[in-house]
Every structure is written in structure tokens, then in C-alpha cells.
Amino acid sequence: xxxxxxxxxxxxxxxxxxxxxxxxxxxxxxxxxxxxxxxxxxxxxxxxxxxxxxxxxxxxxxxxxxxxxxxxxxxxxxxxxxxxxxxxxxxxxxxxxxxxxxxxxxxxxxxxxxxxxxxxxxxxxxxxxxxxxxxxxxxxxxxxxxxxxxxxxxxxxxxxxxxxxxxxxxxxxxxxxxxxxxxxxxxxxxxxxxxxxxxxxxxxxxxxxxxxxxxxxxxxxxxxxxxxxxxxxxxxxxxxxxxxxxxxxxxxxxxxxxxxxxxxxxxxxxxxxxxxxxxxxxxxxxxxxxxxxxxxxxxxxxxxxxxxxxxxxxxxxxxxxxxxxxxxxxxxxxxxxxxxxxxxxxxxxxxxxxxxxxxxxxxxxxxxxxxxxxxxxxxxxxxxxxxxxxxxxxxxxxxxxxxxxxxxxxxxxxxxxxxxxxxxxxxxxxxxxxxxxxxxxxxxxxxxxxxxxxxxxxxxxxxxxxxxxxxxxxxxxxxxxxxxxxxxxxxxxxxxxxxxxxxxxxxxxxxxxxxxxxxxxxxxxxxxxxxxxxxxxxxxxxxxxxxxxxxxxxxxxxxxxxxxxxxxxxxxxxxxxxxxxxxxxxxxxxxxxxxxx
Ligand SMILES: [Zn+2]
Numbered sequence: 001x002x003x004x005x006x007x008x009x010x011x012x013x014x015x016x017x018x019x020x021x022x023x024x025x026x027x028x029x030x031x032x033x034x035x036x037x038x039x040x041x042x043x044x045x046x047x048x049x050x051x052x053x054x055x056x057x058x059x060x061x062x063x064x065x066x067x068x069x070x071x072x073x074x075x076x077x078x079x080x081x082x083x084x085x086x087x088x089x090x091x092x093x094x095x096x097x098x099x100x101x102x103x104x105x106x107x108x109x110x111x112x113x114x115x116x117x118x119x120x121x122x123x124x125x126x127x128x129x130x131x132x133x134x135x136x137x138x139x140x141x142x143x144x145x146x147x148x149x150x151x152x153x154x155x156x157x158x159x160x161x162x163x164x165x166x167x168x169x170x171x172x173x174x175x176x177x178x179x180x181x182x183x184x185x186x187x188x189x190x191x192x193x194x195x196x197x198x199x200x201x202x203x204x205x206x207x208x209x210x211x212x213x214x215x216x217x218x219x220x221x222x223x224x225x226x227x228x229x230x231x232x233x234x235x236x237x238x239x240x241x242x243x244x245x246x247x248x249x250x251x252x253x254x255x256x257x258x259x260x261x262x263x264x265x266x267x268x269x270x271x272x273x274x275x276x277x278x279x280x281x282x283x284x285x286x287x288x289x290x291x292x293x294x295x296x297x298x299x300x301x302x303x304x305x306x307x308x309x310x311x312x313x314x315x316x317x318x319x320x321x322x323x324x325x326x327x328x329x330x331x332x333x334x335x336x337x338x339x340x341x342x343x344x345x346x347x348x349x350x351x352x353x354x355x356x357x358x359x360x361x362x363x364x365x366x367x368x369x370x371x372x373x374x375x376x377x378x379x380x381x382x383x384x385x386x387x388x389x390x391x392x393x394x395x396x397x398x399x400x401x402x403x404x405x406x407x408x409x410x411x412x413x414x415x416x417x418x419x420x421x422x423x424x425x426x427x428x429x430x431x432x433x434x435x436x437x438x439x440x441x442x443x444x445x446x447x448x449x450x451x452x453x454x455x456x457x458x459x460x461x462x463x464x465x466x467x468x469x470x471x472x473x474x475x476x477x478x479x480x481x482x483x484x485x486x487x488x489x490x491x492x493x494x495x496x497x498x499x500x501x502x503x504x505x506x507x508x509x510x511x512x513x514x515x516x517x518x519x520x521x522x523x524x525x526x527x528x529x530x531x532x533x534x535x536x537x538x539x540x541x542x543x544x545x546x547x548x549x550x551x552x553x554x555x556x557x558x559x560x561x562x563x564x565x566x567x568x569x570x571x572x573x574x575x576x577x578x579x580x581x582x583x584x585x586x587x588x589x590x591x592x593x594x595x596x597x
Contacts, residue, residue: 002080002081002097002098002099002106003081003084003085003095003096003097003098004095004096004097004098007084007088007093007095007096008069008084009501010093011069011084011087011088011091011093011095012055012067012068012069012087012501014091014093015055015068015087015090015091017050017052017055017056017057017067017068017071018034018050018052020068020071020072020087021034021036021050021057021068021071023247023248023251024039024075024247024251024294024295025037025038025039025048025251026251026252027050028046030049031522032051032053032522033049033050033051033052033520033521033522034049034050034052035047035048035049035050036048036050037254038059038061038062038064039075039251039294039295040059040062040064040074040075040294041059041061041062041064041324042297042324043061047059047060047061048060048061048064049520049521050520051519051520054500054501054519055067055068055501056500056501056504056516056519056520057071057516057520058516058517058519058520060517063513063517065513065516065517066516067501067504068087069083069084069087072086072087074294075294076205076206076294077238077290077291077294081106085106085110086206108178108232109232109233111175112175112178112179112231112232112233113179113208113209113210113233115169115171115175115176115179115181116179116180116181116201116209116210116211116233117208117209118169119165119169119179119181119209119212120154120156120201120209120212122156122165122168122169123156123157123158123165123199123201123212124151124154124155124156124199124201125156126156126157126158126159127150127155127156127157127198127199128150130157130159132157132159132160133157133159135217136157136198136217139198139217139218140155140198143263143339143343144270144342144343145266145270149266149269149270152245152269153200153201153242153245153262153266153269154201155198155199155200155201156198156199156201156212157197157198157199158192158194158195158196158197158199158214159195159196160195160196161192161195162191162192162195163182163189163190163191163192164192164195165181165182165192165194166181166182166189166190166191166192169181173190176190178231178232179231179233180193180211180228180229180230180231180233180234181193181228193226193228193229194212194214194226196216196217196220196221197214197215197216197217197220197226198214198215198216198217199212199213199214200212200213200214200215200241200262202228202234202239202241202280203244204233204239204243204244205240205243205244205247205291206244207244208233210228210231210233210234210239211227211228211231211233211234211239211280212227212228213225213226213227213228213241213262213280213281214226214227215262215263225261225262225281227280227281235287236279236280236281236282237282237285237286237287237288238287238288238291239280240258240277240278240279240280240288240291240292241262241265241277241278241279241280242262242265242269242276242277242278243277243291243295245269245274246265246274246275246276246277247295248274249274249275250275250277250295250296251295251296253275253296254296254297254298255275255296255297255298255299255300255353256275256276256277256292256295256296256298256299256300257273257275257276257277257300257302257330257353258276258277258278258279258284258288258292258299258300258301258302258303259276259277259278259302259303259338260278260279260302260303260337261278261337261339262278263339264276264278264302264303264337264338264339264342265277265278266339266342267338267339267340267341267342267343267349268302268338268342268349270342270346271342271346271349271350272346272350273349273350273353275296276302276338283312284301284312286315286319289319289323289325290323292325293323293324293325297324297325297326298325298326298328299325299326299327299328300328300329300330300353300356301327301328301329301330301359302330302332302338302352302353303337303338305329305359305362305363306362306363306366313359313363313389313392314392316359317359317360317392317393317394318394320359321394321395326358327358327359328356328357328358328359328362329356329357329358329359329362330352330353330355330356331351331352331355331356331357332352333348333352338352360389360390360393360398360402361402363389364386364389364390364402364405364406367382367385367386367388367389368382368385368386368406368409368410371385373409373410379410379411379412380410380412382409382410383406383410383412383417383420384420386406386409386410387403387406387417387420390402390403390406403417403418457537458530458533458534458536458537459481459482459483459484459487459534459537460487460518461523461525461530461533461534462477462481462530462531462534463487463490463491463494463514463515463518464518464521464523464525465523465525465527465530466491466494467494467500467515467518467519468518468519468522468523469523469527470494472527473527473530473531474494474495476527476531476586477491477495477531477534478586478589478590479491479492479593480538480589480590480592480593481534481535481537481538481586481589483537483538483541486510486511486514487514489507489508489510489511490507490511490514490515490518492511493506493507493508493511493512493515494515500515500519503515504516504519528577529577531582532576532577532582533577535576535582535585535586535589536573536576538589539569539572539573539576539585539589540573542569542589542592543566543569543570543573546562546565546566546569547562547566549562550562550563550566572584572585572588573585
């Protein structure tokens, strides 16, 4: 595993779960717990609950559950060690590793990240203060960037020099190379990768600097934009520019705007829409969607999505279905990119997002808008083109509605349209537009929020108390009092572990899930009352067995003994909730259970 257990526990204890969860979920206090819309499944009413004191969460909808480490892991797509390292970094805890090799890799990554971070600072400082950056500053001013924006995005300037950064950083050759900052040339000298470029530092979702995009100035050499090479820190397909700054707003709005360029993103921020991200010199890929689905359900494409072609369209539909997302296209004026629109008309940029169209509607508009609708031949061609677009959508229900639109616009009968050569293939699609919910979602949906606790029997109530107020009940509970297998397993896990977290970790999956859920539920139950009801139920179970024994026993002696015990047990049970009866019954039940074995 890598990190020593003790340090993992320290990190968990030092981390404020509410603070972390609050970056992704809008949480509202409900009683002693907090509730919000689950970031792990699509829902419209809150079933994601957090027990802040214990740092545990449970979703009554999809049963996602865990502690702050699981939460960060799932939402940021990190592995366990990365997650603990990130949280340790926030909490200022130095970690110890029990595996030397792993420790070495981690240290190496953090050395690379440190080098990139220093480069960010150095480039930024050059932009702000260096005389040779005057043209870069002029360019940024001309695009409407003020000092605040430049600082917010930590923009920089790579001077027109072949080793200025290398000389400033003075890192070892392998760190230099592996961090993607530059190369070691044939004469064994470190050489900068970026020169004479405005620098846009790229951070991962957690805010660690991982790479750069560099834009050349007018008359400069090479392509307009240049990106860092991929490195141990930086994979293009898993990085979205500005997600580190945007994610709070993205979660609040349940919407993320995806642009093609850094300046488009900054344009959105400047226009007051702080939920834009950009792919880094690559097209939107599966990994991007897997990341985004944790943050928002609505993906607004703020670029010419039609140019990406039909293959892209099919992928979008597939992602919509698979990740239960809505992919829409911002209604940008023809030919305008968001960066320019932000300078010219920020209001129009904001409107382009609110007036976004579903991807299919957008493509249809493209097909029909360009057509000549004045002649029957023109309308027929338009209809064919439009139907080819409609045919790609995997849902028959969705397709059918668009067929009606095409029929209206082209003045062609819908039945005729459906029989066009392009159309039949869509009917055979095996994919359906219906989303199936997560398995077993209904199992725990009964107890959303507070209230309604009467529905639970004393076993669950006792476990809930044992989780929340162990001092009230823990010492009075015994295994024999639990008839349900999962309840019993949960009780054993609780009784055998010093903390709730360790109990959850040590329990079998069903019992662990139950404990997670109980941790986010509330109880106002009275310990004495619950224990008394619990003992009464256990007593009645034993009583039923003894009565059967007394009736069925062929041996007279056994029958008499059983009858005597039955009479005693009945009398004691009738005296409940008297404390003296309780004090006699519990040890008797324990002994009875031992003899039964
Ligand atoms: Zn959920």
C-alpha cells in the first residue's frame, strides 16, 4: 500500500471533510448531519449525507459511501496513495512510507511538480517585471487582460532566450527533462522548451502545476500555441485547463463549459462565468468525460462542435448515455470564439451559454440552415442531410421528435422521411436511450433525511445508538440480541474495533455499508428504551423455541424443564422494561446462546 497506516489515520483526522465535500457538493445542515445532491449519481433531491464529526458519507440513492479519502479518490480519480498525499499536503503532514520503491516514485513526482511550480513563478515574475516582456504585456492589455486576470491565471512570459529558465532553476538534468520544462541538447546543455511565448500554466484539478501552454506573439516562430510534452505529471487526455479554478462554480451550477483554448476560458471568467475549462491541445476524450461527470451533469461545448465531424457526434451521444450527461452546444454567433466575444460583448457570451442547444438540435440547425429551402429539390436535399444527422442518435424516442421537426421545416411528410435510405439503420440500433439506475438503489432509500425512525426495529436502532452514542448502549449490547445476520456482523465489527472507522474497515461489505449509512443517520432514541425492546425481542425468539420444545419433547423430564423455563422467561419478559428484569435477562440470554452452540 505504501503509506504507513498511522499516517493515513493522522491525515484522516486532520482533514475537515465538510470543507472538502463542500468544494463539490452544496451541503445543507439537516439536524446533526449535512445533506446535498450526490456527486456520484444523477439526482434532483438530496440523498447524499455527511456525518461531519466522523468524516463519513453515505448516499441513500446510490449507496456511495466512505470517508474523506474515498471521497477525494472517487471524485478526483486518484489512487489511494495520491489521495492521501494530497490531503497530507493540505494538512501539512509529512508522510512515511513502508515501501522504499514507492516512496522513491512519489518523491520523484513531487520533485518534478516542485520544478514546474518554480517555473510558473519565474515566468510569471518575468511577465510582470521584465523589460523584455513589454510586448507580451502590450498583447495581453490589447486583449483586455488587467493585472488581476494576469495574476489569477498566473500568466507568464518565456523570454526569447534558449536557456534562461534552465539557468534560473538549476535543477538536475533528469528533473529538467522529465518535468517537461526543456531538453538536454547534444552538447549536454539544458535548453528551454519555450521561448518568446506568453505562458499559460496548466494545473491539475487539485491545483498542482503540471505543464504549460505557450502562445507566440505576432511574428514569432513556430505554431501559434505550443504545449508541454506529456510527462509523469501531465497527461493531456486527463487534464482540463482551469478545472482547478472552475470546479467550485461548476459544482454549484451543475454545468461546465468546455472550450478549445486558454484565452476562451479566461474570456468566460472575465465575463463573470467562472465555470469554463479547456482541453489542452487535444480533443475531448473519454477520460475528460469521466472526470467531468463528477462535477456537473450539463456539458456546454463552447466551440464549433460540428467541425469535429460525425465520429465525434457518435462519441458525444455515447457519453451522454453512458455517463448520464447532457451535452449541449453554446449558441455562439457564427465565426466568433469565446475569447473574442468576451472582449467585444460579454453579455452575448453569457447569453450563448443560457441559450445552448442540445447537440443534435445544433447539428440539425447546421444542416438545415445552410440549405436552399426555396425549391422542392433543395428541401429534399436538406431533408436527406438532416435525416443523416438524426440517424446517429441512439434513442428512437429522441430521433422521432427530430424527424417531426425536419418534416415541418422541409415540408415533407414524416412517414416519407422515415422511409428514406438513411433512416432504416437507426431502427436496428441496439442501444436504447433509457438510463438504468444503479443496482439496488431502492434498498436504502426509505430513510432519507431525519424522521421516520419508528419504521426500524430495535436492532437497527441499537446499532445506530452504538454508532452515535456508544457510551449509552455499547456496554449493554450482546451478540445474542441480534437476530439479523448483517446486524450481527455490524455489531461484532463495532465491538471489536476502537473506532468507527476501523469498524467499517474491518467489517464485511454488507455490514460496512450498513455502518456507513447509520453514521449519517440521526437518532433521538432513548438508550434504555431501545435496549429493553431489543431484549424483549430476543427473549421472545428464545421463548418461541422453548415453547415448541416443551410441546414436542418426547421426554417427560425435558418437557417439564422446558415448561418451567418458559414460565420463568414469560414472567421476566412481562416485567420489562424494569431494570432488574433486564439485568437478569441479558446474562441469561448470553448463557442460553452459549449452551445452544
Ligand atoms: Zn448517490
